[in-house]
Amino acid sequence: MLTPQTSPPASRSGVVIARPDPREPRAAQWRLWLASARNSLPAIGLLGPATVFFTVLFAIPVALMIRYSFLTQSPDGTITGGLTGAHYARLVNVDLYRHVLFATLRISLFTTLGTAILAYPLAILIARGPAFLGRLLTVLVIAPLLVNVVVRAYGWRVILANGKSGVLNWALAKLGLGSVHLLYTEWAIIIGSVQVFLPMMVLPLSTAIGRIDRAVEDAARTLGASAFEVFRRVTLPLSVPGLGVGCTLVFSLTASSFILPSLLGGDFTKMLGTLVEEQILSVFDWPFGSAIATVMVVIVLAVNIGASAFFERRTRTRAMEAS
Amino acid sequence: MRRKGIKGETIVLYGSGGLIVAFLLLPLVLPFVLSVSDTPFVVFPPKGFTLQWYAKVLADPDFTGSFSFSVVLSLCAAFGAVVLGVPTAVGLVRLRFRGRKLVQALVLSPLIFPTLVTGIALLRLFLSLGSSNAFTNLIIGHVLVTTPFVVRTVSASLLLVDPGLEEAARTLGATRFVAFWRVTRPQIVGGLVAGALFAFVTSFDNYAISMWLFDAGHVPLPMMMTSLISRMFDPGIAAIAALMILFSLVMVILLERLAGLRRVLSV
Numbered sequence: 001m002l003t004p005q006t007s008p009p010a011s012r013s014g015v016v017i018a019r020p021d022p023r024e025p026r027a028a029q030w031r032l033w034l035a036s037a038r039n040s041l042p043a044i045g046l047l048g049p050a051t052v053f054f055t056v057l058f059a060i061p062v063a064l065m066i067r068y069s070f071l072t073q074s075p076d077g078t079i080t081g082g083l084t085g086a087h088y089a090r091l092v093n094v095d096l097y098r099h100v101l102f103a104t105l106r107i108s109l110f111t112t113l114g115t116a117i118l119a120y121p122l123a124i125l126i127a128r129g130p131a132f133l134g135r136l137l138t139v140l141v142i143a144p145l146l147v148n149v150v151v152r153a154y155g156w157r158v159i160l161a162n163g164k165s166g167v168l169n170w171a172l173a174k175l176g177l178g179s180v181h182l183l184y185t186e187w188a189i190i191i192g193s194v195q196v197f198l199p200m201m202v203l204p205l206s207t208a209i210g211r212i213d214r215a216v217e218d219a220a221r222t223l224g225a226s227a228f229e230v231f232r233r234v235t236l237p238l239s240v241p242g243l244g245v246g247c248t249l250v251f252s253l254t255a256s257s258f259i260l261p262s263l264l265g266g267d268f269t270k271m272l273g274t275l276v277e278e279q280i281l282s283v284f285d286w287p288f289g290s291a292i293a294t295v296m297v298v299i300v301l302a303v304n305i306g307a308s309a310f311f312e313r314r315t316r317t318r319a320m321e322a323s
Numbered sequence: 324m325r326r327k328g329i330k331g332e333t334i335v336l337y338g339s340g341g342l343i344v345a346f347l348l349l350p351l352v353l354p355f356v357l358s359v360s361d362t363p364f365v366v367f368p369p370k371g372f373t374l375q376w377y378a379k380v381l382a383d384p385d386f387t388g389s390f391s392f393s394v395v396l397s398l399c400a401a402f403g404a405v406v407l408g409v410p411t412a413v414g415l416v417r418l419r420f421r422g423r424k425l426v427q428a429l430v431l432s433p434l435i436f437p438t439l440v441t442g443i444a445l446l447r448l449f450l451s452l453g454s455s456n457a458f459t460n461l462i463i464g465h466v467l468v469t470t471p472f473v474v475r476t477v478s479a480s481l482l483l484v485d486p487g488l489e490e491a492a493r494t495l496g497a498t499r500f501v502a503f504w505r506v507t508r509p510q511i512v513g514g515l516v517a518g519a520l521f522a523f524v525t526s527f528d529n530y531a532i533s534m535w536l537f538d539a540g541h542v543p544l545p546m547m548m549t550s551l552i553s554r555m556f557d558p559g560i561a562a563i564a565a566l567m568i569l570f571s572l573v574m575v576i577l578l579e580r581l582a583g584l585r586r587v588l589s590v
Contacts, residue, residue, distance in 0.1 A: 039420075046414030047426050050407050050470070054429045057467055061444035062436075068447065118346070121339040139575070140344055142584045147351055147571040148528045150548045151564045155350025157552070158357065158365065158561075167353065167367045195347060203588065227332035256437030259530050259545075263552065273439055277534070280443060290447070293440045300437050 062297075069290035077284065087291035097275070101295070104271045107189050107261075108254040114194040115201040115250045116243065122198075123205035123242075124235070127212075138206075145199045153263040156192040157183065160264070188264040189271070193254045200253065201246035208242025209235060244311030252300040272296050354564035365558050376562040386563055389547035393527055396458075396543060400465035400526035401519045407466065408473030408522075409515060413503075415474070416481040434471045438531035441468065446535040457538040464532040469525050473518035476582075480514030481507075517582030524574050 070083040091097045122141060126134045144152065159167045160182040169179040182188045212235065220230045254260075258273035265271065270278075272292055280289035361371030380386050415427050433441055442464060449460050484507055492502035533543045542550075548567070551560055578584055 043414060043418050043420050046410040046418065050411040050430050050474075051426055053407060053470075054433075054467070057445065057448070057463060058433060058441065059429060061448040062440070064451075065440070065444040065447050118343050121336055122343055124336065125340045137340070137344070138585060139579060141347065142588065143572070143575045144347055144351060145588075146524055146528070146575050146578075147568055148545050148548070149530060150545045150552075151354070151567050152350050154548070154552055154560070154564050155353045158353060158367065159350065165367070170367055195350060198343075198347060203585070227330070252435070252437070256439050258439055258534065259549070263549070276439070276443065280446075281535075286447070289443065293437075293443045296437050297440055300435070304435060 065290045066294050066297075068287055069294045071287050073285065073287050079286070087288045088295070090288065091291060091295060100270045100272060100275050103186060103269065104255055104273075105299075107186055107193065107271060108251045110186075110190045111193040111197065111254045112247050112251045114190060115198050116247065118194065118198055119201035119205050119246065120231075122202045123209050123239075124231075126202070126206040127209040138203075141199045141202050144195075149196060149259045150263070152196055153192055153260055156188065156195070156264055160188050160191065183264065184266040184268040186265070186269050189261050189269060192260045192264045193257065196260060197250045197253050200249040204242040204245040204249070205239060206242075208239040208245075212238045240311060240314055244307050248304055248307040251303050255299050255303075256296050351568055354561045354568060357561035358558050358565045360558045360561075362558070364556050365561055369558075376558045377566070380559045380562045380566070383559070385547060385551070389542050389544045392541060393544040396461055396465060396541075397523045397526040399462045400469050401523040403462065403466035404469040404473045404522040405515065405519050408470045408518065409477055411470070412474045412477035412481060416478050417486070430474055431471050433468050434475075438468055438529075442532040442535040445532070449536070457536060457541040460536045461533060461541060461543070464536050465526040465529060468529065468532055469522035472521045472525060473515070476514040476518035476521065477511055478514075480511040484510045513582060517578070520574070520578055520581065521588075524571075524578070527574075 068079075069087055070085065072080050072082060072084055072086070074080060091101060122137060126137050126141075129137070161167070161169070162181050162183050163169065163179070164173070166179075166183070168182070172179055182191070216238070217230055217234050220234045221227075225233065255271075256273060257271070258277060261269065261271035261274045262277070265274065272295065276289050276292040276296070279285045279292060283289075356369055357365050357367065358376055359372050359374065360366055360369030361373040361375075362369070411430055415423065415430075445460070445464050445467070449455070454460060489502045489506045492506045493499065497505070528545065529543070530545045530549075533546060537543060537546055544567070548563060551563065575584070
């Protein structure tokens, strides 16, 4: 630490260094502070309201909810202090709840795989097909996004309805095939979720494919690769950044969805979203409900962080291999 | 390009693309088909043709009341999102200060944070504060989840504006505000309209926030639809779904015309 006492004599080696006025640093500090305050006025004016709004109504409530998940609630509804991890243990140890947790992860995984498989043909057509087709497909892919999820879930309820009333079973009967039992199973939620979240996969994927240099694909073709090989060895690896974004989005959205499991899974197939709604709005078990909600946040954050780390490293190694 | 007529792989690509689009649109076309059935229950395939279910639904106060409530709520939310979001976007794009990244992360985090959990946290807060006015609570919740969209679209258009133009105006004697209003504002109006429209649509479709905050006197349309699904078995429910799809179609056309769909979604 340099303090005035330890500083060398001002006029050594003949150079005269003006000794600062002892009052000067204070005044300078004030001037600096005033200047910075004046400079930060626009920042406070422009960003102050949103910062306060999002802190008070988002960051703090979320923190309070997470704290709630460690508290204990007595049967009469009063909350007592003393931190406990019992609610998290309950989610993992009680068969019923653990089943819901695994079902959520399973459904999210299958939905992500399903959307990835269905998204590629559309993304390739959007990025590489004729311009008018690309525009048309983009609108057709985005339009369903703006239709209420409840409406889309209703459509799937009618299509997948069990027995003779379902559209799918009607079609299967016409074709002379047997009937299927899908509504209120995990498959119904997966089918509905794939349709609802497919746009979230197609859009980043088509952007990524559009960025691939056509010359690379043409080169592979010239060298004798079949269309499938071009896709497997050129388009697929180079579209990984878009795939990563899409997978993250779809997995996160499926894992934290409520309306699809509620209308397509009913009472028979539950996910974390339906479980948390039941715990908070019907059982009024706030600490357990908060714990489930916190687990949902952890899943979503883990997927986001994990995917960005994984896909970034992959992209980097690819780039290094290429160079 | 080689010319060998239509290749097998092209057929596979277009064929699968067509099937996937059909899969995507199937649940959106079906309600129209079901809604015209002249039967007391929803049946497939529909029998006969009638528009009586549309007449019945449009005269149903449950549906019309929820619809108008949702419109009012979404207008309030979009207005709040613009008031809160535009200055935020301007500050985040134009100013450089310590903590900028933090403010940006805070304001945009509701986009990746599970909305369902945001709703739970808000309900917990409102219960603790004793704030039982469902309308106010709903507006706050909807502004919270729609503001990030406005921040995103307005930031995107601000980044395209040349700050030199505004500096030129100031050199010529305009005050900071006048320079912004007459030079920069006209250039970001597109982003603002896109953000506001998208905020309206997101709020109108929102379920994950509303489900925690609504009460019997303030029922947004998605909640009303869910409750009708479990107690309405005539084709009226399909007519409601069809009307909601038509409404979304109007929004899609508006968004595409005024702002461009891809730009709104920032993809």
